[in-house]
Amino acid sequence: MALRTFGPDIITEKCTRCGRCVKVCPRGVLAMAAGGVGTTGEECILCAHCHDVCKFGAIDFQGALRKPVYKSFPYKERVVKPGKIEPGLLVNFARSRRSTRRxxxxxxxxRTLLDLVEFAITAPSGSNTQNWQYTVLPTRERVYGLAQEIGNFFAGLNALVRNPLVRWGAVPFLGMKLVRYYRNNYESVARRLVESNQGKDPLFYGAAALILVHSDGEGSMPHFDAQYASYNMTLLAHALALGSCFIGYASEAINTSGKLRRYLGIPDAHRVHAAVAFGYPDVEFYNLSLRKPHAVHLKD
Ligand SMILES: Cc1cc2nc3c(=O)[nH]c(=O)nc-3n(C[C@H](O)[C@H](O)[C@H](O)COP(=O)(O)O)c2cc1C
Ligand code: SF4
Ligand code: SF4
Structure with missing residues (x-):
């Protein structure tokens, strides 16, 4: 994705030449010149930091940027300054978000689903590329339809890898992919396929909606960007009394199968970075999340 090569417009009548925008710009796009703030010709990434440090409303993006709009809950804009949110509240909120499987x-x-997307896009992204797209399946029927398509995909895959000649014969072309799949996933997928044939939804757990985050792979770190955007959605979902769950099996299947991408209308060149199921939770957690011990390497 091409970066913009021009900078913001400076409204000279409002500009006091305080220089804050010049100092904050991460790309050296702005410079103080004899006549006021000018642009250097460096690439602008549209991060709007210049705009956000200007106290005088002297920076304009001519419609290239917009404020997010939320329609399913009351929202009043207010800058939360560093240190001005109770850290314990934030930690408890994050520890209360759980992967919902009922x-x-x-x-x-x-409108709630669209608000989740509207919040997703506030996530950070490498070089501010914001190169992400969202495919929303807004109803239980659509989600169940996809579950069945993915079930067909896995039924085919399991039938294939069951044959040792196929999984070992594919090693020169696919490496150990099929062998590993057989070792690690075959049995649990087979169990889920049985449940699925009984009319259950072991993939999406009966979720009422699904949001897929995908991109054409341009940008510096599209996968990470999409993951942060997805995590944002799970946080807002929790605030809106919704449950959520990342469904890695779904994104893997869609990335492997052109048929599934066509079913969803996702371009072949796109990679699905996350599939997140949403719905009202049918489970209540009385305790906060616990985590395994982990290594911290503090260098002096
Ligand atoms: C990339 C990713 C893929 C995941 N895929 C699945 C999945 O396919 N099915 C599932 O039940 N949970 C999935 N999860 C949820 C994790 O299992 C869950 O986050 C982890 O067990 C910790 O539980 P918590 O989210 O309740 O704290 C996934 C999580 C991530 C980050
Ligand atoms: S921050 Fe605003 S007022 Fe200050 S120099 Fe930049 S445009 Fe002018
Ligand atoms: S939007 Fe960001 S990169 Fe562009 S001029 Fe402003 S601060 Fe610099």
Whole structure:
């Protein structure tokens, strides 16, 4: 994705030449010149830091940037300064977000789903590329339809790898991929396929909606960007009394199968970085999340 090569417009009548925008710009796009703030010709990444440090409203992006709009909950803009949110509240909030694997049979309003996307895009992204797209399956029927398509995909894959000649014969072309799949996933997928044939939804757990985050792979770190955007959605979902769950099996299947991408209308050149199921949770957690011990390497 090409970076913009021009900078913001400076409204000279409002500019006091305080120089804050010049100092904050991460790309050296702005410079103080004799006539006021000018642009250097360096690439602008549209991060809007210059705009956000200007106290005088002297920076304009001519419609290239917009404020997010939320329609499913009251929202009043307010800058939360560093240190001005109770850290314990934030930690408890993050520890209360859990992967939901039981959903009520209750639809999620479409405007709520669109608000999740609207919050996703506030995530950071490498070089501010924001190169992400969102495919929203807004109803239980659509999610279940995809579950069945993915079930067909895995049934085919399991039938294939069951044959040792196929999984070992594919090593020169696919490496150990099929062998590993057989070792690590075959049995659990087979169990889920049985449940699926019984009319259950072991993939999406009966979720009322699904949001896929995908991109054409341009940008410096599209996979990370999409993951942060997805995590944002799970946090807002929790604030909106919704449950959520990342469904890695779904993104893997869609990335492997052109048929699934066509079913979803996702371009072949795109990679699905995350599939997140949403719905009203049919489970209540009374305790906060616990984590395994982990290594911290503090260098002096
Ligand atoms: C990239 C990614 C893929 C995941 N895929 C699945 C999945 O396919 N099915 C599932 O039940 N949980 C999935 N999860 C959820 C994890 O299992 C879960 O986050 C982890 O067990 C910790 O639990 P918590 O989210 O409740 O704290 C996934 C999580 C991530 C980050
Ligand atoms: S921060 Fe605003 S007022 Fe200060 S120099 Fe930049 S445009 Fe002018
Ligand atoms: S938007 Fe960001 S990169 Fe562009 S001029 Fe402003 S601070 Fe610099």
């Amino acid at each position: 959903f009520m049979d209750k639809p999620v309003p479409q």
